[in-house]
Amino acid sequence: MVHPAKERFGHAIGQHPFGVLLLMLSLMMVLSPCTSLLTKLMPNFYGIASITPLSLLVIVASLLALWKGDRHHASHMAAGAALILLLTLGSLITHHAMALTQIVAQILFLSYVLIVVERAVFHSREVTSDILYGAVCVYLLFGILAGFVFILIEYLAPGSFLISSLGVNPAQQQSLFIHDPGWLVYFSFVTLTTVGYGDVLPANSVARSAAVLVAVTGQILLMVQIARLVGLHVARGSDPTNSSEK
Numbered sequence: 001m002v003h004p005a006k007e008r009f010g011h012a013i014g015q016h017p018f019g020v021l022l023l024m025l026s027l028m029m030v031l032s033p034c035t036s037l038l039t040k041l042m043p044n045f046y047g048i049a050s051i052t053p054l055s056l057l058v059i060v061a062s063l064l065a066l067w068k069g070d071r072h073h074a075s076h077m078a079a080g081a082a083l084i085l086l087l088t089l090g091s092l093i094t095h096h097a098m099a100l101t102q103i104v105a106q107i108l109f110l111s112y113v114l115i116v117v118e119r120a121v122f123h124s125r126e127v128t129s130d131i132l133y134g135a136v137c138v139y140l141l142f143g144i145l146a147g148f149v150f151i152l153i154e155y156l157a158p159g160s161f162l163i164s165s166l167g168v169n170p171a172q173q174q175s176l177f178i179h180d181p182g183w184l185v186y187f188s189f190v191t192l193t194t195v196g197y198g199d200v201l202p203a204n205s206v207a208r209s210a211a212v213l214v215a216v217t218g219q220i221l222l223m224v225q226i227a228r229l230v231g232l233h234v235a236r237g238s239d240p241t242n243s244s245e246k
Contacts (some may be wrong), residue, residue, distance in 0.1 A: 048099045142218060146191070147186075193218070
């Protein structure tokens with residue numbers, strides 16, 4: 001017999017898969033800048049491997065959300081399992097080519113999840129709590145996706161980003177970003193929200209273009225999400241059929 005508390009917990013997860021995804025995305029957003037602590041505790045977990053535990057949580061939550069909201073279950077599970085295997089191997093095999101493969105794979109996976117969640121939000125006929133969670137997930141997914149794009153740029157062209165607050169030479173900063181890429185996820189959200197502290201700076205034309213694109217796209221995405229949810233709520237409230245049901 002299933003314990004009532006476990007049953008309620010399972011039911012809540014089933015009813016709010018986007019809520020679970022939102023929780024995991026929030027953890028990754030908050031904890032990515034702290035990956036240097038994991039590196040200190042476990043020296044083998046450096047570079048892209050330092051954010052692998054957070055990535056795995058997001059992947060599992062994404063698969064749950066995709067299972068609930070889309071019909072291609074087998075393809076989702078296969079892609080998720082392949083990515084999990086790749087991240088696990090990447091944590092054991094510290095090679096530049098393996099790191100690049102991981103980064104590209106995560107960019108592709110996050111892009112797909114973002115599209116599926118955004119489609120679910122836009123195709124919804126009413127604003128439920130899970131749709132609200134999904135709308136926030138789209139924003140956070142874009143921020144994390146942009147962080148991995150920045151990491152990819154840094155791996156392909158070391159020195160694309162600089163940290164102005166550390167007072168170290170560019171060569172040391174290159175190794176810092178390669179060993180602790182959580183800085184660039186942090187930079188992504190600082191750029192996305194247009195806070196712009198100035199502690200991390202894009203140092204070449206590709207990095208600057210990517211930063212501008214992220215900042216502008218983030219604001220457009222936010223406006224579109226709010227407009228869609230408000231419009232859907234107003235339309236639902238003014239629907240005579242809906243009023244008569246009440």
